[in-house]
Amino acid sequence: MIEQRQFYINGEWVNPVEAKDHQVIDPSTEEPCAVISLGGQADVDKAVAAAKAAFPGWMNTPKDQRIALVEKLLEVYKRRGAEMGEAISVEMGAPIDMASTQQVGAGTWHISNFLKAAKEFDFVRPLGDHAPNDRIIYEPVGVAALITPWNWPMNQVTLKVVAAAIAGCTMVLKPSEESPLDSMLFAEFMDEAGFPKGVFNLVNGDGVGVGTALTGHKDVDMVSFTGSTRAGIAISKNAADTVKRVHLELGGKGANIVFADADDKAVKRGVLHMMNNTGQSCNAPSRMLVQKGAYDQAVETAAEVASKVTVGNAHESGRHIGPVVNEAQWNKIQGLIQKGIDEGARLVAGGLGRPDGLNKGFYVRPTVFADVSNDMTIAREEIFGPVLTMIPFDDEEDAIAIANDTDYGLTNYIQTQDGSKANRVARQLRSGMVEINGQSRGAGAPFGGMKQSGNGREGGVWGIEDFLEVKSVAGWTNDAEPAE
Numbered sequence: 001m002i003e004q005r006q007f008y009i010n011g012e013w014v015n016p017v018e019a020k021d022h023q024v025i026d027p028s029t030e031e032p033c034a035v036i037s038l039g040g041q042a043d044v045d046k047a048v049a050a051a052k053a054a055f056p057g058w059m060n061t062p063k064d065q066r067i068a069l070v071e072k073l074l075e076v077y078k079r080r081g082a083e084m085g086e087a088i089s090v091e092m093g094a095p096i097d098m099a100s101t102q103q104v105g106a107g108t109w110h111i112s113n114f115l116k117a118a119k120e121f122d123f124v125r126p127l128g129d130h131a132p133n134d135r136i137i138y139e140p141v142g143v144a145a146l147i148t149p150w151n152w153p154m155n156q157v158t159l160k161v162v163a164a165a166i167a168g169c170t171m172v173l174k175p176s177e178e179s180p181l182d183s184m185l186f187a188e189f190m191d192e193a194g195f196p197k198g199v200f201n202l203v204n205g206d207g208v209g210v211g212t213a214l215t216g217h218k219d220v221d222m223v224s225f226t227g228s229t230r231a232g233i234a235i236s237k238n239a240a241d242t243v244k245r246v247h248l249e250l251g252g253k254g255a256n257i258v259f260a261d262a263d264d265k266a267v268k269r270g271v272l273h274m275m276n277n278t279g280q281s282c283n284a285p286s287r288m289l290v291q292k293g294a295y296d297q298a299v300e301t302a303a304e305v306a307s308k309v310t311v312g313n314a315h316e317s318g319r320h321i322g323p324v325v326n327e328a329q330w331n332k333i334q335g336l337i338q339k340g341i342d343e344g345a346r347l348v349a350g351g352l353g354r355p356d357g358l359n360k361g362f363y364v365r366p367t368v369f370a371d372v373s374n375d376m377t378i379a380r381e382e383i384f385g386p387v388l389t390m391i392p393f394d395d396e397e398d399a400i401a402i403a404n405d406t407d408y409g410l411t412n413y414i415q416t417q418d419g420s421k422a423n424r425v426a427r428q429l430r431s432g433m434v435e436i437n438g439q440s441r442g443a444g445a446p447f448g449g450m451k452q453s454g455n456g457r458e459g460g461v462w463g464i465e466d467f468l469e470v471k472s473v474a475g476w477t478n479d480a481e482p483a484e
């Protein structure tokens with residue numbers, strides 16, 4: 001059993017001000033795998049004070065030096081990737097092979113993309129030829145509170161920490177209490193990379209405790225949050241009294257529009273994408289809309305593909321999917337599957353209970369519901385498990401209307417071999433991201449949502465800009481430019 005009760009504050013591992021043990025549960029076995037501490041207001045005060053004290057120095061550290069530290073971080077991150085894969089797998093249940101490749105790889109990808117964006121980023125820019133003595137200066141917001149979820153932990157942590165560091169912000173990270181081990185390992189990486197003390201701090205805790213203390217703290221200038229819409233609303237309200245900037249990356253209920261002229265693999269691709277990470281992705285294509293005519297065949301294919309998805313222990317090597325993160329999620333998913341049945345959706349794969357042979361661990365059967373209407377609970381709520389809903393549609397207009405009829409707006413997907421139709425539909429979908437025919441977004445593309453999926457943009461140039469203020473200076477002396 002791992003015992004790691006300390007927090008990383010001002011460049012050192014320190015004891016919590018008040019002991020408050022918290023067990024981290026391995027979802028594959030339901031047994032505790034680690035003990036950490038949950039912090040409180042006093043720990044947050046210490047971490048925020050360290051970040052505040054470090055801010056002037058870090059803000060004025062030349063861009064090249066900040067980049068050099070991130071390059072060192074990338075080297076450490078790659079070298080210790082295997083440890084990271086194990087930490088993620090044990091605490092949140094991603095199977096070890098998937099955790100070591102996709103989960104860890106997401107971090108490598110983001111750090112590399114930020115480095116490229118940072119090198120090309122001009123922190124001081126002219127306004128235009130019409131105003132030769134005006135400068136637009138991009139300046140760090142200040143002390144940032146970074147609050148992350150458990151589902152793609154290194155994805156979220158690198159998106160926030162590295163962008164904040166490149167922008168010149170100092171920070172306090174509060175990872176999810178479900179997945180603190182990977183973030184503590186990441187804190188070791190930051191330490192090994194040699195970031196100045198106080199630039200990066202980590203305090204473990206839950207939302208009610210450390211989360212609330214951070215988002216209401218007078219010396220925190222901005223909050224970057226990824227998690228549920230419920231928590232995003234609470235955070236926005238709590239941050240309002242001190243007029244913080246709040247960036248939110250929240251839930252989703254993505255539509256995957258499969259037109260009758262889609263390629264042969266479109267349905268299979270959609271089902272496997274849904275099941276990846278055991279359905280625990282904010283951008284999961286969880287509503288598959290299929291054009292009538294192709295619908296019956298699509299339901300048959302989806303049921304067959306889902307029934308072949310194997311489920312198993314995250315510690316075992318293989319291409320199976322793991323358990324869901326915890327008992328509360330398992331219960332919530334079971335409740336929603338029951339609701340789907342009660343509201344009249346047609347269950348064509350999976351269903352209630354654990355998969356055969358798995359009696360312990362938070363395992364869910366890969367499930368597909370057909371004949372779902374968009375007003376059913378399973379079409380409206382984010383299930384966050386391996387559950388796909390299938391909805392028939394008539395034509396392009398109908399598909400767009402159903403896809404947009406949701407509180408969320410994170411990622412939508414389009415499958416058709418008609419390029420002009422795909423482009424037309426992509427323009428009409430109210431979401432921060434659209435992916436066509438299985439094409440994933442390129443390096444440095446912005447990640448984020450509209451509507452109740454949030455308001456931030458992470459990754460690449462946009463991710464750095466999220467942590468910057470724009471300052472307008474008039475009367476600039478041109479021959480005395482300072483270094484960036």
Ligand code: NAD
Nearest residue numbers: 148149150175176206207211227228231234249250251282
């Ligand atoms: P969650 O909202 O329960 O928790 C996320 C984080 O917020 C945790 O660190 C938690 O401790 C903290 N928190 C909870 N309540 C808080 C409060 N009142 N004040 C401050 N902090 C608080 O979400 P989760 O269950 O960890 O993660 C799953 C959710 O995250 C899903 O809804 C998913 O869609 C969303 N998500 C979104 C994105 C995105 O980029 N849009 C990415 C991944 C996950």
